[in-house]
Amino acid sequence: MKKLFTLLALALFALTACEKNETPQEPVDTTTSVEVLSEIPMTIAYQGGKSLILFEIKNPIEDVRVTAYSNAFWVKDVMANDGVVSFVADRNTTSSRREGVITIKYGDIEKYVGLIQEVRPEGEYDYETVATVFGGEYLGNAGEDNYNYYVQLGTGEINEANNGANAVYYYFDIYAKNRGGEHPILSNGTYEFDRNNSCYVGTFTAEHSKAHFNNGDGQPETSFEMKSGTVTVTDNKFEAIVTMSDGTLHRIVYEGELYVPSVVESPAYSSKLTEDFTFDLSTGYLRLFYYGDEYGIGADYWSIALMEDSGARNGAYFQIKLFTDSCEDASYESLAGVYTPCSDLAPQKNCFIKGLVEGVMYVGSQYYVVENYVINNNLGAPIYDGQIEIAVDGDDVSVTLDCIDDNGHKIQGNFSSVGIEFYDRRGK
Secondary structure, three states: OHHHHHHHHHHHHHHHHHHHHHOOOOOOOOOOEEEEOOOOOEEEOOOOEEEEEEEEEEOOOOOOOEEEEEOOOOEEEEEEEOOEEEEEEOOOOOOOOEEEEEEEEEOOEEEEEEEEEOOOOOOOOOEEEEOOEEEEEEEEEOOOOOEEEEEEEEOOOOOOOOOOOOOEEEEEEEEEOOOOOOOOEOOOEEEEEEOOOOOOOOEEEOOOOEEEEEOOOOOEEEEEEEEEEEEEEEOOEEEEEEEEOOOOEEEEEEEOOOEOOEOOOOOOOOOOOOOOEEEEEEEEEEEEEEOOOOOOOOOOEEEEEEEOOOOOOOEEEEEEEEEOOOOOOOOHHHHOEEEEEEOOOOOOOOEEEOOEEEOOEEEOOEEEEEEOOEEOOOOOEEOOEEEEEEEEEOOEEEEEEEEEOOOOOEEEEEEEEEEEEEEEOOOO
């Protein structure tokens, strides 16, 4: 019996051995391939920066090197080495997402990795600064009825060097329509970035607008050049949203008095008269420039030129800037009335803007002397105080001045027109 069990065990062992020997072997894959281990497609944040793609070479070939490149203009510095492709994506400053491809090449094998770069979420900024300090310089008239406010604001003390430790400083070279006066306040309005540095009213220039972030020693650590943007000024509030040349979006807000100290040096008086001046221009010529309610006071603004000759070549030339008591009435008849002085900083109905000099620029109503089409700056005077009366009879306009300059000399006389030129300057 024992011998029988032994024979059965040997038979089972032999059968099992035969079954194992008959099992097929798994084939060995010797194909060379590139396997990407990172997520495909790869999503990149709108800020851009350096990214990595992980890959593996299956069954590498001796002396064959892997390379990589991209068809996207916004993908730079693509390099492949030791199972990693590195690249740098530019910041996405567009309003839509963008796509591209990185190609990993190994011998004749090409593996494509799709790229998707996100767009900046609405209302998201790279830098938001609540400024605690506001200042700068008021530089006066730039020559075209545009007044220059060089605004500086940020989180550190404003001084000659703006060297506050770890402070942020922004600079805006702004051109406004309103004069600053003795206590300049930045005018309300919207100011657009001007890459052409035209200095037009309602703009801030590219040339002198910038920003820098200081380090702990008060030295600029990061500097920015402005590329586009808008400044919005309302009562006691300054808000700017600007895009820098590196694509970063900045929002800067300050709330408080928008006072910019004046650096304009004006003379005590600007009149060149040494005695009273009287005149009688019974055959003068008139130029009327109509601006509508330019100052937003519900009254029309006019600039009136009283000329001794029709081409303003020689002789007396009066420029009177005034506000009527009518609104959106460009007729000659609307000019009739009596006008008393007011400041351009506080315009009123039925007033003429008193003349003065700010720095070297003439403001408001003035008496000039013209010689060969050129104003002689050694003669003339501001029309500073007094009364101006205008009478209108059809196309006949007469003007009577009973005024004084800023040094007490009288400017008195009568003007009657024999020719009128009219220019509508609304919106210009």
